[in-house]
Amino acid sequence: MFTAAGLLVLLFVAYDVYATILDASGRSGPLSGWVNRLVWTAARALAFRFPRPRRHRLLNIVGPMLMPALIVLYLLLLINGFALIYLPRMPSHFNVAPDEISAPPWVESLYFSGVTLTTLGYGDITPRTLFARFFALVEGASGFALISLAVTYLITVYSALERKRVIALSFYHQAEEGADVAGFITHHFFGGRFHGFGVVLRMAARDINELQESHAEHPVIHYFHPVAVHKSTPRIFFLILETCAVINSCLDEEEYPETCGHPEVRTLESSGLHVLDQLVVALSLTCERPPEDEVHATRRLQRRYRQTLRQLAAAGVKTRRDEREGWEIYRARRERWEVKLHGFANHLGYDWDEVTGDKDLRYAADEDAADSAKP
DSSP states (O other), rough: OOOHHHHHHHHHHHHHHHIIIIIIOOOOOOOHHHHHHHHHHHHHHOOOOOOHHHHHHHHHHHHHHHHHHHHHHHHHHHHHHHHHHHHTTTTTTTTEETSSOOHHHHHHHHHHHHHHHHHOOOOOOOEOHHHHHHHHHHHHHHHHHHHHHHHHHHHHHHHHHHHHHHHHHHHHHHHTTTTOHHHHHHTTTTTEEEEEEEHHHHHHHHHHHHHHHHHHHHHGGGGGGOOSSSGSSHHHHHHHHHHHHHHHHBBBBTHHHHHHHHHHHHHHHHHHHHHHHHHHHHOOOOOOSSSOHHHHHHHHHHHHHHHHHHHHHHTTTTTTHHHHHHHHHHHHHHHHHHHHHHHHHHHTTTTTTHHSSSSTTTTTOHHHHHHHOOO
């Protein structure tokens, strides 16, 4: 019975390691997924009791803690799994140094399993039957393999996080260091035309697909919460999808056919919607509309649409002549993704206004705003 229980524990850990570290299916193993959700849910519930800056700092701790905690949990399960196999055979299948203090079999089993898995091998307890030697060899190899995989996993995850920050900073600087989509568009406008904008959109589509693959290979990336909102995944999605909405609804199609009809705009919008859907499904989110009635939602979108038109016009960009038609297109585009993005942002611990910059287009984080307000 002990041997069977130990083997089940070992098989469970092996499957979870495979699903979490080796399999790029977009979902963690049952154990790691449960641990990630449990810790994040508890941390999020606690964080939302504090002001926004402190909330972000608290949630920022979760991601870096999850990976070492999971590795420690794997080690403990492996130690206990092999100890269950050794327990009914301790000490009859082992040589125990005669001058050692005697301990109950379960203590000796845990001790021998621990020093074997971590490859310490003190030598005070050694296997003397073929069965015990075989499992000791398997355990030592398992410990070495797990530690090697853990190191590789950490390096890979942090490389993906670095790439994510680079993408976010690229959008941040092009969007006038905030959530200013009109600024992002006019950043590539000079001399009455758009220059290199198609290349930027193509790179953005590639970047967003790379982000999706990174989250699929390493779902723990979801729970790395940047304190600076402009480095967050929801802000990246907002800038991408809002840019496509503004191009389709605000720019004069006759004046800029090479931009409004550019296939890269459709590619970027399709990629953004697809990747957002995939992330929402991977997190099993039930997305609901922002807590506001339809009248306030319409006013909020109209205010953003008119503000964007004014910014574009001030930069010399010719806007759509039929403003009402443009408004209907803009609202329809926003409705395709706003609910999902709101649910995604809320789950990751961000407020809607700080992701979209509805109150301040240059918003990054409360502490940054407070610092800039100081004399």
